[in-house]
Amino acid sequence: MLFLYNLLINFSAIIVKLIAIFSPKIQLFVEGRKSVFIALASKIDPKDKTIWFHAASLGEYEQGLPVIEKIKEKYPSHKIVLTFFSPSGYEVRKNNTVADVTVYLPLDTKKNATEFMKLVHPEMAFFIKYEFWLNYLSELKKHNTPTYLISGIFRKKQLFFKWYGGFYREALDTFTYFFVQNEGSKKLLLQLGKTNVSVSGDTRFDRVASILEKDNSLDFIADFKNNTTTIVVGSSWPKDENILVDFINSTNHKVKFIIAPHNIKNDQIQQLKNSITKKTVLFSDVQTPLIESLHDFDVFIIDTVGILTKIYSYADIAYVGGGFGNPGVHNILEPATFGVPIIIGPNYSHFAEATALVNMEGCVSISNKTELNQAFENLIRNEDIRNEKGHICSTFVQMNKNATSIILKQLGM
Numbered sequence: 001m002l003f004l005y006n007l008l009i010n011f012s013a014i015i016v017k018l019i020a021i022f023s024p025k026i027q028l029f030v031e032g033r034k035s036v037f038i039a040l041a042s043k044i045d046p047k048d049k050t051i052w053f054h055a056a057s058l059g060e061y062e063q064g065l066p067v068i069e070k071i072k073e074k075y076p077s078h079k080i081v082l083t084f085f086s087p088s089g090y091e092v093r094k095n096n097t098v099a100d101v102t103v104y105l106p107l108d109t110k111k112n113a114t115e116f117m118k119l120v121h122p123e124m125a126f127f128i129k130y131e132f133w134l135n136y137l138s139e140l141k142k143h144n145t146p147t148y149l150i151s152g153i154f155r156k157k158q159l160f161f162k163w164y165g166g167f168y169r170e171a172l173d174t175f176t177y178f179f180v181q182n183e184g185s186k187k188l189l190l191q192l193g194k195t196n197v198s199v200s201g202d203t204r205f206d207r208v209a210s211i212l213e214k215d216n217s218l219d220f221i222a223d224f225k226n227n228t229t230t231i232v233v234g235s236s237w238p239k240d241e242n243i244l245v246d247f248i249n250s251t252n253h254k255v256k257f258i259i260a261p262h263n264i265k266n267d268q269i270q271q272l273k274n275s276i277t278k279k280t281v282l283f284s285d286v287q288t289p290l291i292e293s294l295h296d297f298d299v300f301i302i303d304t305v306g307i308l309t310k311i312y313s314y315a316d317i318a319y320v321g322g323g324f325g326n327p328g329v330h331n332i333l334e335p336a337t338f339g340v341p342i343i344i345g346p347n348y349s350h351f352a353e354a355t356a357l358v359n360m361e362g363c364v365s366i367s368n369k370t371e372l373n374q375a376f377e378n379l380i381r382n383e384d385i386r387n388e389k390g391h392i393c394s395t396f397v398q399m400n401k402n403a404t405s406i407i408l409k410q411l412g413m
Contacts, residue, residue, distance in 0.1 A: 066206040151202050204353075224297060225314050232258045237325055249278065337394060363393070
């Protein structure tokens with residue numbers, strides 16, 4: 001079976017190169033990996049001590065960041081090596097300050113895994129949430145490198161728990177310890193005889209809780225808001241925007257909208273702007289001489305990345321996108337930590353925090369335009385309801401933090 005796995009990986013390498021001709025995102029995926037070994041060789045000396053963290057994408061990076069920061073404090077003489085699988089993670093965080101070396105993870109071939117381990121030679125390795133690359137894990141085991149999964153989550157439908165998943169289950173033997181998010185994940189691992197596991201919770205709660213300690217002010221957002229009730233739409237997709245735009249265009253309430261689309265593509269941004277009949281401004285236009293005052297606008301479209309978290313601090317109501325797509329809704333914990341009531345689409349069952357907040361009524365799930373309008377109307381008209389739902393959200397974050405402390409204690413730090 002491992003032979004078939006390696007065959008599939010090598011075949012995939014050929015396919016993605018062909019797809020890259022037509023897809024800018026896949027082109028980044030391919031081109032970004034061409035110089036990885038050169039970068040590692042130039043930035044890591046054979047005598048350097050290193051610790052390796054791997055994140056699939058941006059969400060996993062944010063999830064693991066509290067642990068990365070604490071490990072960096074504990075081992076200041078070690079170089080932190082951070083790898084990403086996805087362009088949506090690497091391209092946004094390639095210039096982060098927490099890691100000493102940030103690169104794409106080369107595809108999981110035997111040759112790549114051997115070369116990577118030779119150049120990085122980590123003393124410890126951490127995988128965040130998921131991604132079990134068999135050749136890399138095999139190399140880590142071969143070098144007796146302590147390997148940890150943090151904020152892990154397991155589901156019964158995964159290959160590990162199928163009768164035909166024996167070769168994949170062997171990947172779990174390489175881990176020194178599993179830090180999982182919930183009891184269900186622990187139970188599944190125990191069924192496989194993995195007793196080196198504990199429920200630490202989700203380190204994302206530590207990440208978003210720490211946001212409150214930072215300076216989240218943005219003068220241009222304050223200028224736009226101008227003490228007016230503001231709805232922040234974060235990580236929206238066209239399916240979200242299709243139902244949101246009708247409400248924006250038709251509402252008579254004195255309310256402002258900030259929209260931060262998930263994909264910053266010029267044609268989609270312009271299409272969104274053109275569909276809105278109210279006075280709309282783009283972030284990219286803010287510095288032009290034509291824009292004297294932002295508080296004259298009703299809608300602010302954020303056609304850049306990296307500032308959504310701070311923008312949530314100005315929200316009275318948040319709509320988090322992705323809930324009309326697959327796998328589902330994006331990160332709701334960032335608006336939750338600021339005590340903001342949240343509206344999401346119907347696809348959220350794969351996300352424990354969204355399920356919990358919907359059940360607790362801090363978050364409202366809608367399935368269509370009518371339900372969206374009703375949810376907005378209810379929250380805009382009733383400040384007490386806004387405050388109640390917002391309090392549920394912020395309390396939920398505070399009650400679930402400290403996963404990082406549990407992990408560090410288990411590691412003896």
